[in-house]
Amino acid sequence: MIAVVATIYGGVETGGTWCVCALGTGPQDLVALEKFPTTTPAETLGRIVAFFRAHAAPRAIGIGSFGPVDVDPRSPTWGSVTTTPKRGWQRTSVAPVIRDQLGVPVAFETDVAAAALGEQTWGAGREQPSLCYLTVGTGIGAGLLIGGRPLHGLVHPEVGHLRLPHDRERDPFPGACPVHGDCWEGLASGDAIAQRWNAWPPDLPDDHPAWALEAEYIALGILSIVCVASPHRVIAGGGVMERATLLPMVRERLRELIGGYLDAPVLHDLDRYLVAPALGDEAGVLGAIALAIGVASERDQGLPSSPTRRSGPSPRT
Amino acid sequence: MIAVVATIYGGVETGGTWCVCALGTGPQDLVALEKFPTTTPAETLGRIVAFFRAHAAPRAIGIGSFGPVDVDPRSPTWGSVTTTPKRGWQRTSVAPVIRDQLGVPVAFETDVAAAALGEQTWGAGREQPSLCYLTVGTGIGAGLLIGGRPLHGLVHPEVGHLRLPHDRERDPFPGACPVHGDCWEGLASGDAIAQRWNAWPPDLPDDHPAWALEAEYIALGILSIVCVASPHRVIAGGGVMERATLLPMVRERLRELIGGYLDAPVLHDLDRYLVAPALGDEAGVLGAIALAIGVASERDQGLPSSPTRRSGPSPRT
Numbered sequence: 029m030i031a032v033v034a035t036i037y038g039g040v041e042t043g044g045t046w047c048v049c050a051l052g053t054g055p056q057d058l059v060a061l062e063k064f065p066t067t068t069p070a071e072t073l074g075r076i077v078a079f080f081r082a083h084a085a086p087r088a089i090g091i092g093s094f095g096p097v098d099v100d101p102r103s104p105t106w107g108s109v110t111t112t113p114k115r116g117w118q119r120t121s122v123a124p125v126i127r128d129q130l131g132v133p134v135a136f137e138t139d140v141a142a143a144a145l146g147e148q149t150w151g152a153g154r155e156q157p158s159l160c161y162l163t164v165g166t167g168i169g170a171g172l173l174i175g176g177r178p179l180h181g182l183v184h185p186e187v188g189h190l191r192l193p194h195d196r197e198r199d200p201f202p203g204a205c206p207v208h209g210d211c212w213e214g215l216a217s218g219d220a221i222a223q224r225w226n227a228w229p230p231d232l233p234d235d236h237p238a239w240a241l242e243a244e245y246i247a248l249g250i251l252s253i254v255c256v257a258s259p260h261r262v263i264a265g266g267g268v269m270e271r272a273t274l275l276p277m278v279r280e281r282l283r284e285l286i287g288g289y290l291d292a293p294v295l296h297d298l299d300r301y302l303v304a305p306a307l308g309d310e311a312g313v314l315g316a317i318a319l320a321i322g323v324a325s326e327r328d329q330g331l332p333s334s335p336t337r338r339s340g341p342s343p344r345t
Numbered sequence: 346m347i348a349v350v351a352t353i354y355g356g357v358e359t360g361g362t363w364c365v366c367a368l369g370t371g372p373q374d375l376v377a378l379e380k381f382p383t384t385t386p387a388e389t390l391g392r393i394v395a396f397f398r399a400h401a402a403p404r405a406i407g408i409g410s411f412g413p414v415d416v417d418p419r420s421p422t423w424g425s426v427t428t429t430p431k432r433g434w435q436r437t438s439v440a441p442v443i444r445d446q447l448g449v450p451v452a453f454e455t456d457v458a459a460a461a462l463g464e465q466t467w468g469a470g471r472e473q474p475s476l477c478y479l480t481v482g483t484g485i486g487a488g489l490l491i492g493g494r495p496l497h498g499l500v501h502p503e504v505g506h507l508r509l510p511h512d513r514e515r516d517p518f519p520g521a522c523p524v525h526g527d528c529w530e531g532l533a534s535g536d537a538i539a540q541r542w543n544a545w546p547p548d549l550p551d552d553h554p555a556w557a558l559e560a561e562y563i564a565l566g567i568l569s570i571v572c573v574a575s576p577h578r579v580i581a582g583g584g585v586m587e588r589a590t591l592l593p594m595v596r597e598r599l600r601e602l603i604g605g606y607l608d609a610p611v612l613h614d615l616d617r618y619l620v621a622p623a624l625g626d627e628a629g630v631l632g633a634i635a636l637a638i639g640v641a642s643e644r645d646q647g648l649p650s651s652p653t654r655r656s657g658p659s660p661r662t
Contacts, residue, residue: 180575181575182475182607182609185575190572191568207604256569257496292499
């Protein structure tokens with residue numbers, strides 16, 4: 029058993045490629061941060077546990093994981109990765125292992141929900157009652173916060189597998205998703221861009237037709253998120269969005285797609301509605317720290333100690 | 346001033362065509378119900394007020410309105426219809442008029458959010474932590490409940506204006522939406538079916554190709570709702586869904602579209618996931634009564650008396 033220091037929190041982002049561990053209370057107060065490749069579950073979970081054992085033990089740990097994951101606190105497989113294509117990680121328990129080995133309360137979310145929480149707490153989503161954090165990188169995913177809580181339902185948002193209009197005359201590429209072909213991720217992820225143009229996205233010049241097509245698909249996907257969940261702000265991150273000329277193109281196309289129908293002043297000023305992340309690569313691990321602060325606060329208030337109490341549905345009043 | 350009887354609640358559904366008023370505490374206990382055409386705002390609101398004045402005054406009134414509506418309790422135009430195409434109803438205050446003329450607390454929601462609440466309280470959505478009530482009729486709309494509360498964000502769900510794959514070889518119809526052309530509603534509402542086939546939908550036989558196409562579009566739209574909000578159950582109502590052969594076709598196509606990717610047992614048994622309403626035409630007005638019960642309960646508990654306290658975002662914990 030390691031000593032518990034009450035005011036330090038742990039954050040873990042287990043990404044598909046990299047794993048990040050941090051200790052602290054926020055972006056201005058990180059006492060340790062370590063990044064290492066996500067390899068096998070045993071090795072990766074071992075390094076996470078070792079990171080925390082090497083430092084002061086946190087009051088609680090938040091985990092944001094690549095998915096799909098089981099975030100249902102009533103489920104016997106809560107805290108695990110489920111049907112991922114990532115080799116060796118199918119049906120892998122993550123949160124219970126960390127909780128049991130370190131003996132601290134643990135909160136568990138998708139990596140994108142954690143990033144949304146990080147941006148809401150310290151970044152581009154402050155003071156927004158609801159929020160979508162979208163990542164367009166190797167894949168496409170989104171975390172939604174409603175009233176400060178990650179939206180869970182039957183599973184969690186899987187926006188990458190939305191089906192969108194695909195004009196095969198303009199874009200004959202059949203799509204890169206092994207399951208669905210031309211779903212959103214199959215058309216617009218970094219992998220899809222690379223396969224379609226046979227080039228690494230950062231190597232495509234700003235005036236390459238790839239970018240207008242990409243703006244089309246990203247705008248269509250964001251429109252779906254707006255029509256269903258109507259978040260107060262959308263933060264678009266991920267490697268593909270690092271192309272500086274892309275976000276303004278997406279805004280312009282989204283404006284056309286909305287067509288003046290949705291009646292909210294901010295939708296007439298998409299510069300404020302659809303924004304870049306403020307925390308960069310650290311949104312996920314910082315959001316994981318925010319999750320840890322939340323779960324510790326609930327324990328302190330004596331609320332029921334389900335593993336992810338803060339992320340369960342709010343009670344019916 | 347009229348006498349207040351503590352245990353009776355009022356429900357109002359202001360639909361685009363019909364308005365329904367009811368008094369009672371639930372489907373087994375309706376003491377009065379009246380239905381009349383939705384005409385001008387002045388006449389319609391006058392009849393609503395007259396209905397309640399003619400009976401014992403309710404403890405509170407819930408209103409489910411056709412939209413788009415302003416459901417933001419912090420907004421100066423809370424409780425009004427906003428950009429509707431319905432003649433005479435643009436920017437019409439509804440809830441404040443009823444509240445002020447009858448002097449009782451009022452809750453205000455979209456008609457589909459009210460229907461979702463009715464089905465969750467007494468119908469096909471019982472015990473579901475989250476729920477989508479979809480209506481496919483003259484238009485297409487959806488109400489989403491998360492943890493028992495209607496989902497609001499910047500506005501409210503506007504699923505009718507989703508953009509979906511539209512194979513113009515299979516379906517050359519350009520779409521019926523005056524703003525967006527071939528959005529979901531433009532392709533799949535009752536009006537779209539009527540325009541495409543030049544026939545009233547109830548007159549099309551079960552083996553007409555209209556129904557396979559309709560199943561395609563409804564499944565694609567539901568897939569969007571599942572990928573973004575992941576509700577625990579989808580209830581599909583509205584006039585078009587009354588075609589008994591349609592729902593099984595939608596389930597079959599939805600199963601294909603999911604492709605086994607989303608990992609939840611109920612998605613392998615879509616008969617339990619995608620269901621018909623249990624309350625029929627009365628879901629909306631019963632849900633409005635549930636809204637009234639909710640707002641009265643909050644008043645009794647001394648919670649802050651914003652006009653729709655029950656439907657605001659849950660507090661960040």
